[in-house]
Amino acid sequence: MTFKDFNLKEPIQQAIDEAGFTEPSPVQKEAIPLILAGNDIIAQAQTGTGKTAAFGLPMLNMMSGDGSVEGLVIVPTRELAMQVSDEIYRFGKNSNLKTATVYGGTSYDKQIERIKQASVVVATPGRLQDLLAGGRIKLSPKFVVLDEADEMLDMGFLDEITAIFEFIKNEDRQTLMFSATMPPLIRKLAEKILKDPKTVAITKGESTNSKISQNYYVVEEHERDDALVRLIDYKNPAKCIIFCRMKKEVDRLASHLTSQGFKVSVLHGDMEQRQREVAIRGFKSGNVDIFVATDVAARGLDVNDVSHVFNYHMPFDSESYVHRIGRTGRGGKSGEAITLVSPNELRTIKRIEKDVGAQMVTQSIPSKSEVQSSKQDELIAQIASTKITEHAIEIVKTLQHEVDIVAIAHMLASMILDKQEIKGKEKIGFRAEDVEKLLQKAMASRDDRNRRGRSGGGNRGRTSFNKSKSDRGGDRRRDDKPRGDRDRRPSSSSGQGQRSNKPKSDKRG
Numbered sequence: 439m440t441f442k443d444f445n446l447k448e449p450i451q452q453a454i455d456e457a458g459f460t461e462p463s464p465v466q467k468e469a470i471p472l473i474l475a476g477n478d479i480i481a482q483a484q485t486g487t488g489k490t491a492a493f494g495l496p497m498l499n500m501m502s503g504d505g506s507v508e509g510l511v512i513v514p515t516r517e518l519a520m521q522v523s524d525e526i527y528r529f530g531k532n533s534n535l536k537t538a539t540v541y542g543g544t545s546y547d548k549q550i551e552r553i554k555q556a557s558v559v560v561a562t563p564g565r566l567q568d569l570l571a572g573g574r575i576k577l578s579p580k581f582v583v584l585d586e587a588d589e590m591l592d593m594g595f596l597d598e599i600t601a602i603f604e605f606i607k608n609e610d611r612q613t614l615m616f617s618a619t620m621p622p623l624i625r626k627l628a629e630k631i632l633k634d635p636k637t638v639a640i641t642k643g644e645s646t647n648s649k650i651s652q653n654y655y656v657v658e659e660h661e662r663d664d665a666l667v668r669l670i671d672y673k674n675p676a677k678c679i680i681f682c683r684m685k686k687e688v689d690r691l692a693s694h695l696t697s698q699g700f701k702v703s704v705l706h707g708d709m710e711q712r713q714r715e716v717a718i719r720g721f722k723s724g725n726v727d728i729f730v731a732t733d734v735a736a737r738g739l740d741v742n743d744v745s746h747v748f749n750y751h752m753p754f755d756s757e758s759y760v761h762r763i764g765r766t767g768r769g770g771k772s773g774e775a776i777t778l779v780s781p782n783e784l785r786t787i788k789r790i791e792k793d794v795g796a797q798m799v800t801q802s803i804p805s806k807s808e809v810q811s812s813k814q815d816e817l818i819a820q821i822a823s824t825k826i827t828e829h830a831i832e833i834v835k836t837l838q839h840e841v842d843i844v845a846i847a848h849m850l851a852s853m854i855l856d857k858q859e860i861k862g863k864e865k866i867g868f869r870a871e872d873v874e875k876l877l878q879k880a881m882a883s884r885d886d887r888n889r890r891g892r893s894g895g896g897n898r899g900r901t902s903f904n905k906s907k908s909d910r911g912g913d914r915r916r917d918d919k920p921r922g923d924r925d926r927r928p929s930s931s932s933g934q935g936q937r938s939n940k941p942k943s944d945k946r947g
C-alpha cells in the first residue's frame with residue numbers, strides 16, 4: 439500500500455513525495471480512510487507512529503481554502519504546537535493552506551493577525567481558551583483534533599478543553615482524538631465530544647515499540663552518575679536524551695556531564711520559551727549531542743536520529759515511560775532505551791514492564807577495561823583505514839630528526855588515547871545474573887512489609903517524593919542482611935566472557 443491509494447489531491451500527494459514518505463504507517467493506513475469518509479475517530483497509537491500525518495493529510499485534503507479557519511488542532515505544549523504546525527505546513531504549503539501557531543508567552547496581537555489568515559490553527563489549550571473567552575477570536579472549524587489527549591489531561595487541561603468546545607460554534611464538525619494511551623478519563627471525554635466515533639487501535643506489536651530495544655541496568659543509588667557516563671562512553675550515542683524527574687536534577691546532571699567533556703544542553707519547564715527553542719534547535723542541528731530533560735519539557739518532542747533515551751531515574755508511571763522512550767526509534771528507525779534502576783526500584787520496573795507489555799532486558803554495565811579494550815579495537819580499525827596525507831608525512835619527517843619512527847607512533851597513539859580516557863571505577867552496578875536474586879529479595883521485603891501492616895509502596899507519590907525518607911527508614915533492616923550479598927557480587931568474578939550476548943565484546947576474543 440502507498441499514499442497514492444488514498445487518492446489525495448495532487449498538491450498534497452506532491453508534498454508527501456517531497457517529504458519522502460512512501461508507505462503509510464499502521465495508524466495512517468487505518469485512520470486516513472475513516473477520516474476521509476467523514477467519521478469522528480478515536481485513535482490510539484504510541485508516539486513516533488506518524489499520528490500528525492494521520493490527521494493532517496485527510497484534514498487538509500478536505501479543506502476548501504475559503505479563507506476561514508477550517509481546522510483546529512489542540513496540543514498539550516508549545517513545542518508540540520510548533521512541531522505539529524511545521525508538519526502541517528509542510529503538507530499544506532502546495533495547496534496554499536496557511537497555518538497559525540497559538541500558544542502562551544507571546545503577544546496576542548500577532549497571533550490574532552495570523553489566525554485571521556490561517557486555514558489551520560494549532561494551539562495549546564490555555565492560550566486558545568483565553569482568546570475565545572475574551573471574544574478576541576471566533577472559530578467554527580470543520581475539523582477539530584485533540585492531539586496527545588492523554589498528555590493534555592495529565593497536565594490538567596480538562597477544564598480548558600471543555601470550555602473550548604463550548605465556544606466552537608460548528609455542530610457539524612468532525613472531531614478526531616489521538617492519544618498514546620486510553621485511560622478512563624479519556625474515554626469519558628471522548629463520549630462527550632465525539633459523535634459515533636470509529637476506533638483505531640494500533641496494537642503494540644505494530645507500533646515503533648518493536649524497533650526500540652529496552653534495557654535496564656541495576657545500580658546502587660550513588661552509582662547513577664558513574665553508570666551513565668560509562669554507558670555513554672560505551673554506547674557512543676549519536677544523539678541522546680537523558681530524562682530526569684526534577685529540574686534540579688537536570689541542572690546538576692548537565693553540569694556534571696559538561697565537566698566530563700560532553701556537549702550537553704538542557705530542557706525543563708522553567709525555561710523561557712525562547713531558551714527552549716534555542717535548545718531544541720541546537721539539539722536538532724547536532725551542535726549538542728546530549729539533551730538532559732524533564733518529562734514535561736520533552737513531551738511529544740520530535741527530533742530525528744535520537745539513537746538512545748536514558749532514564750536517569752525511572753519515570754513515575756507507565757505512560758511517561760512510553761512517552762519518554764518514544765523519543766527514539768522515530769520514523770521507522772531503530773533505537774535503544776536504557777533505564778537505571780536501584781535494587782529498591784526493581785518492583786516498579788516489573789510493574790511498568792507488565793503495564794506496557796514490553797520486554798525489558800537486564801544487562802551488566804561494562805567494566806572500565808571492557809570499554810577500554812573496545813575503544814582500543816575501534817582505534818586500531820580507525821588507524822588502519824586512515825588515508826595518509828602529504829602534510830602528515832612532513833610532520834613525521836620533522837619529528838624524525840629528534841626521535842625514531844616507532845617512538846613517534848607510540849607518542850601519537852598515546853595522544854589519541856589520552857583524549858578518550860575512560861573515567862570512573864572498574865566495576866559499576868550489579869551483574870545481570872544477580873538481578874533475579876535482587877528481585878526476589880525485593881518481592882520478599884514487600885511481603886514482609888505488608889505483613890507488618892505498612893503500605894506496600896510502589897505507588898507513584900511515595901516512590902518519588904518520599905524516597906529519601908523511606909530509604910532511611912529501611913536502612914537498618916537492609917544493612918544487616920544484603921551486605922554479604924553485596925560483597926559476593928562482582929569483584930572477583932572478573933567479568934570475562936559474561937557478556938556474550940553483546941556483539942561488541944566479541945571483537946575482543
Ligand code: ADP
Binds near residue numbers: 460462768770
Ligand atoms: P506521533 O505524533 O505519533 O508521535 P509524528 O507524527 O510526530 O508521530 O511522526 C514521527 C516522525 O515520523 C516524524 O518525523 C514524521 O515526519 C515521520 N513520519 C510520519 N509518517 C511517516 C511515513 N509514513 N513515512 C516516513 N516517515 C513518517
Ligand code: MG
Binds near residue numbers: 489490585586738
Ligand atoms: Mg504527535
